[in-house]
Amino acid sequence: MYLSGLDLNLVLSLRALLEERNVTRAGQRIGLSQPATSAALARLRRHFDDELLSRVGGQYELTALGQALLDRTATACDLLERVFSSRAEFSAGSEEHEFTLLASDYAVAVFGAELARTVHAEAPRVRLRFQRHPTDVMEDTATLLSTVDGLLLPHGIISGFPAVELFTDRWAFLVAETNDEVGDRLTMGDLARLPWVTYQRTYDAPAARQLSMLGIEPRVEVSVDSFQVLPFMVADTRRIALVQRRLAERLAGVAAVRVLEPPYEAVPLQAALWWHPVHTHDAAHIWLRETAARVGAELSTSTPGHLATAAEGD
Incomplete structure (x- = not known):
């Protein structure tokens, strides 16, 4: 199945139908009439050869395939939104933008705070949103990265995705x-x-x-x-x-x-900023990566101190 043979508007309809489990509410959510939403559901059922939503009593429930598609469709919509919001140029000093980064509380305290100070000084209309990364980050990294702007994580946990080096720690x-x-x-x-x-x-x-x-x-x-x-x-x-x-x-x-x-x-620990390849050529994301690398390099100049032992203090 090739994308050229699909109506990508159906992806939005599919997400709304699976999440709302109601034709009327799904249509209202994406700005379609009830008949148009019903027609979209019929097309989706033909495409997947599955009911997707089956009536049980007075309400709809997801079929097994519908349940499997629920998270995948949300991820696909997020990724499409990021693809079509990409820009060729980015003026950090004047543009409004929000970046979402997944990180541990360690990464936010040690690196995120420094990054936020630099971003505030150089791009006052840019917002940073830090979220705790899930414990299963290694299990479906591609899906996870497709929904955010980056992941702050040391080397040795994930691999196979582009990354920029930030700082070292002991x-x-x-x-x-x-x-x-x-x-x-x-x-x-x-x-x-x-x-x-x-x-x-x-x-x-x-x-x-x-x-x-x-x-x-x-x-x-x-x-x-x-x-x-x-x-x-x-x-x-x-x-x-x-x-x-x-x-x-x-x-x-x-x-x-x-x-x-x-x-x-x-x-030693080598911290890095990892991202999904979809962001590689986006001007706003390039600015974020370059800024993060610069902040990381400045942080690395302050080497964590050697701990004094009792013998060294004598």
Whole structure:
């Protein structure tokens, strides 16, 4: 089936019908009369050879195919909207625009705040919208990227999409100030023995996967969806947590924890901005990527500090 043989207006009708599950409301949503919407539904049924909407009692319910098409159609509409909103030129100083970026709270705190300051100074009518990326980001990355302007994520989690490098970071461990089981330095034995608090799924981060290669299987006691709550989950407990150095520096003093060097050569973190290829030649998106790269380069000039140990302080 070729696109040239399709009426792409039917995509809008399909989305409205599947989401509203009512011919009249679907027509009102997209500005069609009830007869025109019914005709569109008939064409869609012939195309898919499926009822899509089947009447059960006094209402419509989606067929199995209709349910499968529900999310795909929404994604297709979002992608078409982005394709046809692309522009050949973009004047950052005067144009109004909104960019949606998926990111963890770490990426927003460390990089997003700097990006927002730069955007405000150079493009006062441009808005940034940061949203938390889902835990299943690796499972259908193409669909996810097709609905937003970009994804802030380190290398080692996804691949196969264009990306621009932003900044590097190192890793540190959080230990409660009251945890007298740990001295001035962590040991590999400490990592194996003590309970952990982790961010979402333990092995999403390459640094955490590295531990498995070293023979350490973290004993996860608590899992959270925010890097910034890790210190509070560590304070006054036996737990330890692996956290990015730049974030640890920003969170210094918010909870009664110590920040210690890893007892192994932890692989560094290389943050990047990933995007769907549909954005590659869009002028507004090119400006966003260039601005993000510049902010990332400036951030990289401030290397996260080396943590002082008791021996170094003597």
